[in-house]
Amino acid sequence: MSQKTPSDTAKADQDKGGANNADTGVLPADGVTLWQVFLIFLRLGLTSFGGPVAHISYFREEFVHRRRWLSDSRYADLVALCQFAPGPASSQVGMGIGMALGGVRGSLMAWLGFTMPSAIVLAVLGITFVHFDLAAIDNVIRGLKLVAVGVVAHALVGMARNLCPDVPRATIAVVSAGVMIVSDTVLAQFGVIIGGMIAGFILLRTVTEPERYDAPTSHSTKGAVFALGLFFVLLAGLPIVAHFDHSGLFAVIDGFYRSGALVFGGGHVVLPLLEAAVVDPGWVNQEAFLAGYGATQAVPGPIFTFAAYLGAVLHAGEGSGTWLISSVTALITLIAIFLPAWLLVIGILPFWDRVRHVQSMRAGLLGVNAAVVGLLAAVLYDPIWTGAIHNAVDIVCVAVAFAILQWRVMPVWALVGLGALLGYVVGLI
Template sequence: MQPTQQKAPKEAEARKGKAGVLLELLTVSTKLGLTSFGGPTAHLGYFHNEYIQRRKWMDERSYADLVALCQFLPGPASSQVGIGIGVIRAGLLGGLVAWVGFTLPSVIALVAFALLLQGFDIGSAGWIHGLKIVAVAIVAHAILGMGQKLAPDRNRATLAVLAAVVALCWQSVFSQVATIMAAGVVGVLLYRKEAGEKPPDLRIAIGRPLAVVCFVLYFGLLAALPLLKGFGEDGGWLAMFDSFYRSGSLVFGGGHVVLPLLQREVVPPGWVSQEDFLAGYGVAQAVPGPLFTFAGYLGAMAKGIPGAAIATLGIFLPAFLLVIGALPFWNGLRNSPRIQGALVGINAAVVGILLAALYDPLWTSAILQPTDFGLAAILFAMLVFWKLPPWAVVIAGAAGGMLLGLL
């Protein structure tokens, strides 16, 4: 009996330790979700400060490996890094807890905003027009930064411009996917011989069988949902889940690039008006956390709180499946010159896709007269030269829109 009596306290202590790790992970990720302003690049800085420098949960090399993986995968890069840290720290449940803490604060804020707007005709409100102009400035700022980093030379800048032209002239569900695939092929042809030094291996305990299951689910849902929704009601729950799952599955380059995909999914079917779409996008810049939580706002505008839950789960589920599926294979894949070359081309195309989104729907819906352009220029300067945080620019844009309405 004595060995059994000794074993029970050890098991209880182990369970308590696991619960303690999960509680700490939830607390820290929630703090990040409440304070992480500034977009994916800034989020990675917050993560590095909190998870790596302060708490030493990962070493510098492993964190760099994880960031490289999540930048390669489609989906919200900062959220995927958070999920990966949670998985490495406390297994699959740790990944879920880290995602909930980082995501839930901005989802709640955006859903609350959506519920306040429901039932109101906001199309002519001056502050709403100001938020549309804020979106122009924010995306222009994102293009400037991404272009300098991801398309710095003639070949990549040309690839970005061609991607923008294709995205503008061929506006369909498949255009972005085809553009990214073509850019990846071009990247392999042009940059496969420019691979850098072999990166260090990333240590991860997830087995390859589980990874394969996640990949099967990812591709299976991507193929099956468009077929299954045909048996359901037009505009029903399955159709909504399919739209947001597909958007979350096919986006490279972070939150801003999801804008054209989401716009084509929710505006033409009449789920959300163009005015409501751009107003929510403007407000999404003022809240912390991942920009993909904009899906929660769209779901709430379309179908209330249940719609917000469906949209949020739909757009983030691919991030889970891809991170868990890719981690065990990443060490081998990322050493391939072809993979590295493809990533160079894909990143350049992402800049072009975002450039196309800057024109349509943002510019065409917001910049209607010279005074609109003037306000956009001021907001852009506030971001680029004055280095003001996005939430301050959002407030300034809403106030500027109200002022323009009085002129």
């Protein structure tokens, strides 16, 4: 009698409809192409409004709930890792998914697809130096925010059901959420994740889970060490090169690389670093900086694409023929701010994958997963809920969005489009 391989088991589950894949952790992702990875993340890059936590929820809906290419446990492990590491958390989660499905090239395809739409829009705004009037599309943004609340709530309920099925893990999630609501700081975030791991070691040693299989990948330990080494070499070496470079190019690269490498929490936390990098030296004035930040709120995708705008606006107004220079500078600053995040994903993920399969570590990671649920619950409350919900009508809209996702009436991208359209119609009325 032949023994079934993980791939055979995954295929059989997929033929049955994949109903249990997200619970067992079996991943029917064999044969996923780089082109598929790129197209999926491109669609997410075009429709993922709402900030980093909303992006994480969109990813879960796509890869855990809809396609069942990752288990909730594997996904939560990845989210926890990216919360630990500096850089844009949601983009790193996307890179990690791409790496799980297609190795290093998959991580590049995921980043390119997810980042390209908003980066192009913001670079064009920087090149033309358009001051975006957010008041003109205020109701559209409001509709998108309400959809984002529904998406995050739906993802949170699904993750809580799978990752907090017992009293100890539910308790860890509730305590973590309470800590983050009381003290919403990067230090508290670290404390919550480490505390979840310690609680897992103590409370969850007897908890057993089904054997989990991962998507086929080729994670090179030598490549990981090289990536980590390059991360630190650039962090230490770019300031030295910038000191001797009179063109100013490496000073720009150093400013954006350092912003991407030293920020914890991602998203809006990077703004003070970017302001210090471009406004304080006089490269970009305060008015242009704030205009670009406002425009960044109106586009989907990661907030770090703000770097494309800043790179383009460095040469705005210098006369005709500078659009090419602005385009190149926008590309350089965009790569510079995301490069440290990519190097960290490549450098840490292979070791993380090895550690997470050690039996003695599973209890701690189960606690970390529960803590991540609490962390997301806290962010759902503030700033997502508090920033989007203003009256009873908003609550009804969120409930409808949640129900649409729960009963799979339409895909997320269609719901996003519907939210924007309804917001636009309300603005006309």
